[in-house]
Amino acid sequence: MGLARTKTADLASEVLWDDGHHPSDAVSSGTTLLWDSAPHQHDAISTRTFGFWLYMLSDAMILAALFTAYAVLSHSYAGGPTAADIIHPRFAFRETLLIFSSVLALGLSMSALKQGNRIGVVSGIVTAFVIGAVFLVMEFHEFAGLISHGITPERSGFLSAYYAMVLVHSLHLVFGLLWMGVMLAQIMREGFTDNVVYRLLNLKIFWQFQAVIWVCVFTFIYL
C-alpha cells in the first residue's frame, strides 16, 4: 500500500521505473511473477477446432429437436401414405454405404494431411466430394419419385416431418460439398497454412457429423 495519492502519470511511472523502491518491484523481481513475459501465442488450430465442436453441439440440438418432432408425428398419417408405403430400406442402405465410403475417403485424406502429402489430401477430398454428390443425386431421385406420386410434404404431419429430416441432412451435405470445393481452392493457393489446416480438421468433424445424422435418420426413419 505504498502510494496514497495520484501523481501525474508520467512522473509517477518514472519514479517507479527508476528507483525500484516500490514494494511491487521488490516482490515482482524477486519472488512473484506478476506479468507473463514469456513470448507465447495461442494455439490457433486448437482454439478454432474447439469452437467448431461447440458449433457441432448446437447443430446436434437442432437435430434433437427435429427428431423429437419426427417421433411425435411419426404416426400422424392423416389418412395418407404410411411409413411402410414410402420407405425403401434397401435403397437407403445403398445410400448409407455411399455416406460411409465418403467419410472413409475424407478420413484417408486427413491421414495424408498428417504426412503433408498434398496429392493424397486433394485426391481424398475429390473422392469424398464425388461420392457425396452421387448420394445427393440418389436422394433427389428418391424425392422426385415420391412427389410424382403426389406424396408431398403438405399431405400429412408425418410426411412433413419425414421430408424435413431428410432434407436437413441433405442441406448439411450440400454445405459440406461447398466447403470441400473451397478447401481444394485454398490448398492450391496457400498450401497447408494454419488457417487451411484448421478448416480441414473442422471439415472432417463436420463430415463425420453429417454421417452420424444419416445413421440416425437411417435407424429411426428407414428401419
Place this chain on the structure above:
Amino acid sequence: MLVHLQGPWTPLIGRLTLNQVPYDNPVIVGAFLFAALAAIALAGGVTYTGKWGYLWREWLTTVDHKKIGIMYIIVGLVMLFRGFIDAVLIRTQQVMAVGAHSAGHLGALHGFMPPYHFDQVYSAHGAIMLLFAVTPILVGMMNIIVPLQIGARDMAYPYLNAVGLWLTTVGAGLIMLSLFVGDFSHAGWVGLTPLTELPYSPGVGVDYWIWSIQISSVGTTLGAINLIATIVKMRAPGMTWLRLPVFTWTSMATNIIGLTAFPVLAATLALLTFDRYLGTHFFTAGMGGNLMLYTDLFWVWGHPEVYFLVLPAFGILSEIIPTFSEKPLFGYTAMVLASLAIAGVSWMVWLHHFFTMGAGPLVNAYFSIATMLVGIPTGVKVFNWAFTMYRARMRFDTPMLWAVGALFLLLIGGLTGMMLAVPAIDFQVHNSVFVIAHFHSMVLLIAFAIMGAISYWFPKVFGFRLDERLGKRVFWYWVAASIMVFVPMYILGFMGMTRRLDYISHPAWLPLIIAEEVGIGLYWIALYYQAKQIYVSIRDRRKYRVSIDPWRTTRSLEWMTHSPVPFYNFAVTPVIHERDEWAWRKEQGLTSLRPERYQDIHMPKNTPVPFILGALSLAFGFGMVWRIWWLSAFSLAAIVSALILRSFDTDTDYVIPAADVERMERRGSVVAVAQDAGRNSGSGHASGSRFRATEQEGQ
C-alpha cells in the same frame, strides 16, 4: 410447394403494397415521426461533426470486444426504450378501457387501441423486452467484462463476435421496421400455434416475429460459442477454474444454456416457417399436425432462456456486493456450483408453463418438483449474498443500491415462483396477471442488476463515472414505480384479472389499474433523471474522471488495467495467483501496472465483412417476410459468397511492436493507486487535472 396467400402478390415486391404502411394511425405516425426525427438528428449530428469516417473505422467495422459490447448495450437500451413505450401503451389502454361506459378514441370501442393493434403491442413488448433489450444488454456486458476478467486480449473469435452483434441488430431492426411497414405478430411473444398458422394469421405480422427472432437467435448462438471458447481457451496463466470471477462463471453457465437452447428455438421456428411458407403440417390444427408439439418445443427453449437472462444478473450481483461490502464473496464454491445447478435444472422444468394443458397429474407432479428444485441453488445464492453483507462495512453507492434492490425483487419473484410451481395454485392463477407480476419481478431483478452493472462498470469502460446523486434518484424513482405497478398487479391477479385484456369489464378494478398508471408516471420520472444523469456525466466528464480503481474495494482482474481500458486490454498478460487477484495485489502492494518488459501484441484487424453480412441478413429477412423471393435468394447467395471470399483473406491480423506498447502505456497510463478516486470529492479534481496533463502531452 409454396402456399396460396390471401391478398395480392407480385414477383417484384412480393406482398408489399402501399396500404401496408399504416399512415392513417396517429399512434404509429407519432412513433414514426419520433423515430425519424431522432434518426435525422443523429445523422445530422454525425455529419456536422464530420464523424462518419470515425464511426465506420472505429465502430461499425470494429472487432474489439469492448466496442462490440458497447454497441450491444446501445442496441439493447434503444429497444428497452421501445419496450417501455409499449408498456406505457398497454397500461394506458387498460386504464382508459374500464367499464362499459368508457370512451373510445381512434377507432377503438374502448380506450384508444382496437384489439388487433393492442395485441400487437403486448406481443412486441414481450418479444422486445426479453430478446432485444435484456438479452443484448447482458450479452454486451459479458462481451466487455469476461475477457477482462480472465486476462485475455479479446474474445476467442473477434470476427464472429462482430457477426453476432450485427445479426442481433438486424433482428431488432426488423421489429422496428414492422412498426412502420406492415404489422407485428398479434399472437403474443410466445406465438402459440395454431393461432400463428397461416389460416388464423394471414398477414405478415407473424412472419416479422419469426424472422426477427430467428436471425437474432443465430447471433446469440454464435455469441454463446464465442464466450464459452473464450473462457475455456483464453484465460491468463494461473487463472484456474476455481479462480475465475463469479461473473465469468455465470457467463459460462448462461452460455452453455444459450448454446444448447437457442438451436431448439431455431428448429421450432423453422418448422413453423415451413408450415407458413410451404404448407406443411407440423403444428396445424388438422392433417396430422400437433399443436402441443409447438408448445413443448417452444418452452424447451423458453424456460432455459429465462435462466439465460437471470444467471448473468446473478453474476453481476456477485461482483457488486463483495465490492461494496469490502469483503470477499461468501461461499465462492457454492456459488459456482449453484450457477451450474441452475443451468442444469433449467432444462427440466419447461412444462410448468402449461400445467393446465392436461398433461396429467404424474407429469405435472414431476415438473412441479423439478421447478421447486430451482429454489435450492437460488436460495444458496441469496444466503451467500446475505452472508457476504453480514457484519460488513457496507457502502451504498449507486451500484450497491441496485444490487440490494435486486435481492428484494428476487425474494418476491422467487417466492411467488415457488407458489406457481404448485400445480394446484397454478390452476387458480394461470393466465392471470398474478403470473405477469411474478415474472416481471424476476425480469425487473435482471433490469436492476443491469442498471447496477452499468453504473458499476461504466467508469472502467469510459474512464469517468456517472453522477452518483442523479443515479440514486433514478434508483428510488424506479423502486417506487415498480412497487406502484406490480403490487396492484399481484392483487389484481388474485382478484381474477386475466392477462392481455384490451377491455376491462369489471369497474371495481379501476383504482388498482389507476395505481399502475401512476407507477408508469414514476417510471417516466426515472427515465428523465436517467437521461439527465447521462447528459450531466458526459458534459462534466473531466470532473468525473477516475483512475483504474474507482470503487477502491474492487477485487477482480478488470480493475487491474487502465480506465478507459486500452484496446489491447493489458499491456502484458497478467499472471494470476489468487481468486481475487486484484484484491490480493492491493494487499501485497503490487499495484504497479508496469511489467519488467513489454512485448509485441498480436491483434485482429478491423473488417467490414460482419457489417455487410448484417446488411445482407436484413435484406434477406425483409425479403422473406414480404415473400420477395428474388431479394432473399440474392441476399443469401451474397452472404455465402461473402463468407467464402472472407475465408480467402489471409491478412486479418497485425502486430503492435513492444516499443509502441510501451510508449502508449507511458503516455496514457495511470500508475496504479488503489486508494485514489473514490468517495472524497477532492480526489475527483486530482484525477481530472492529471488527465488534462496527459492529454496535453499527447498533443
